[in-house]
Amino acid sequence: MSDTKKTNVRWAVAAVLALSYMVMFLGRTVFSVSGPAIMKEFGWTSAQFGYASTAFFAGYMITMVPSGAIADKYGATKVLIVSLLFSGLFTFLTPVIGVSIGLMILVRVLEGVAQGxxxxxxxxxxxxxxxxxxxxIACGFVQAGCPTGSAINMYLAAALLPIIGWKKxxxxYALFFxxxxxxxxxxxxxxxxxxxKVNKAEIEYIHQKPEGHVSVVNANITKSDVMSTPAVWLMCLSYACATYMYFFCTTWLPNYFSIGRGMKISAGATPFIVGIFTYFIGGFVADAASSKLGDKVGRKLVQVIGMIGAAVLIFVGANASNSTVVIAAVxxxxxxxxxxxxxxxxxxxAICPSLAGVYSGLAGILGAIAGVLAxxxxxxxxxxxxxxxxxKAVAYGYALWICAGICVIGSVLALVAKLEPITHKSQHEKQLEVN
Structure with missing residues (x-):
């Protein structure tokens, strides 16, 4: 293979990672789209269904940080393979074990541990x-697998549930993993x-230093360096605010449309279809803004704008009476x-590439806490x-109001975060900080 023209294997790898997100959300949202059938069979209240949904995120947060550190140190393949296989196992066991609220909570916790x-x-x-x-754009491309899986689920579940029931x-879905x-x-x-299949030219391209940017020399940074950076916590808390609404949509949006608004469950697919496209747009904008404005501003621009837009429109959707306006706004x-x-x-x-898994794990665990609450x-x-x-429409609308308020908080947190490359703090520097 010639090294004069770079290969593009990285995008094939990103595509498979996007598939992992799609499969993850197929397995995750099958519980939410089956919610009305499960609640009817077991006679659960909305609160009880909320507890069972929350259980997933209680397990999810347990493995986020350690799995990221393991992947950073030993590579992601084993982490992903083990996680996906166990996710499939517990998806299969959900209707077998979950015959009571307590047992359903247990199996959903185990599913969360695996998917975390x-x-x-x-x-x-x-x-x-x-x-x-x-x-x-790579992060947006991979994460577009989330709404893709959710959107597919709205149509697939709507077609299969009346025929085979929620257990089958x-x-x-367990086979996808x-x-x-x-x-x-x-x-x-x-x-x-x-x-x-990766040639030397592509490896050099992957590791090249972007023109016009100060190179980030932080190969020696530690987990402590990442965890002690205020901007990391502000951005991760802002992400947690986003995931509160995100996981509200994952767990309750099908019920909002079908129970709260009396629509067909397939109406819940529209938000996820929109999300597929905006994941890509957000990735492009983040890269372009970073190139034009630098990481300090560019890497948080879409977060600040996106969270305000989400807050305003979810509030509109909660208070609208026309079904078309409700679907459009939400x-x-x-x-x-x-x-x-x-x-x-x-x-x-941008700020800690050598410990991206640790950062993502911290963001994930704070997001999982929001997932527990939502x-x-x-x-x-x-x-x-x-x-x-x-x-029902008003009662569900109250929950949407809460989402709007939390999104506003998330926008403010992102706005005040100062994004700079994380550097390793020597013992001398740490001592100076203490003094």
Whole structure:
């Protein structure tokens, strides 16, 4: 293979990682789209369904940081393979074990533990495969697998649920996970140097220093350096605000349209379809803004704008009475939210590429905490609204108001974060800081 023209294997690897996100969300949202059937069969309240949905994120946060550190040190392949296989196993076991609220909570926790390794593993892998100037679009491309999986689910579940029931739906979805593992073993590697189809020109391109930027020399940074950087926490907390609404949409949006608004469950696909496109747009904008304005401003521009747009539009959707306006406003709100995701995850390659998995793990665990809160708070708010005499649309609308407020907070957190390359602090520097 000639080294004069670079290969583009990195995009094939990114495509397979995008498939892992799609499979992850197929397995994750099958629970939410099956919600009405599960609640009817077991006689659960909205709050009880919220507890079962929350259980996933309680398990999810356990493995986020350690799996990212393991992937950074030993490579992502083993982390991803193990995570996807166990995710498939617990998807299969959900209808077998989850015959009561307590047992359903248990199996959803285990599902969360398994899936908690996927995002840090994938982002660690991208940190090794993608040059900084392409990090935004690469992150957006990979994460577009999330709404793709959710959108497919709205149509697939709507078609299959009346025919085979929710239990068999889980059995079918469990097969997607081992199929992905086979694809990864054929296409993916933990590092470009391990891939036989990657030539020297592509490796040099991946590791090149962007023109007009100060090179980031932080190969020696530690986990402590990352964790002690204020901008890291501000951006990760801002990301947690985004994931509150994101996981509200993942767990409750199908029920919002079908129960709260009396629409067909397939109506819930529209926001996720919009999200597929805005993931890409957000990635392009993050890279372009960084190139024009620098990382300090460019890497957080889409987060600040996207979160405000999401807040305003979700509030409009909560208060609209016309069904077309409701679908349009909620869909555009979700689109603005997804616009931010390429920006959030392109921060790590910009300020700490050697420990992108650690950064992603921290973002993931704070996001998982938001994921724990979103389904539970939503269920409690809906039940409280219904008990007070509110209509279903109004009771669900209260939960959307909360999403709007949290998005505003997330925008402010991103705005005040000072993004700079993380450098290793020597013992002398640390002592000076103490003094």
């Amino acid at each position: 390794c996927i995002v840090p593993g994938a982002m660690s892998n991208l940190g090794r495969w993608i040059p900084k100037k392409e990090s935004g 739906l889980f059995y079918i 081992p199929i992905w593992c086979i694809i990864w073993l054929l296409v993916g590697k933990s590092d470009p140097s391990e891939h036989k 869909s555009l709100s979700y689109g603005f939210l997804c616009l931010t995701m390429g920006g959030y995850f392109s921060v790590a390659p 389904p539970t708070v939503t269920g409690l708010v809906i039940d409280a609204g219904l008990k007070s005499g509110a209509t």
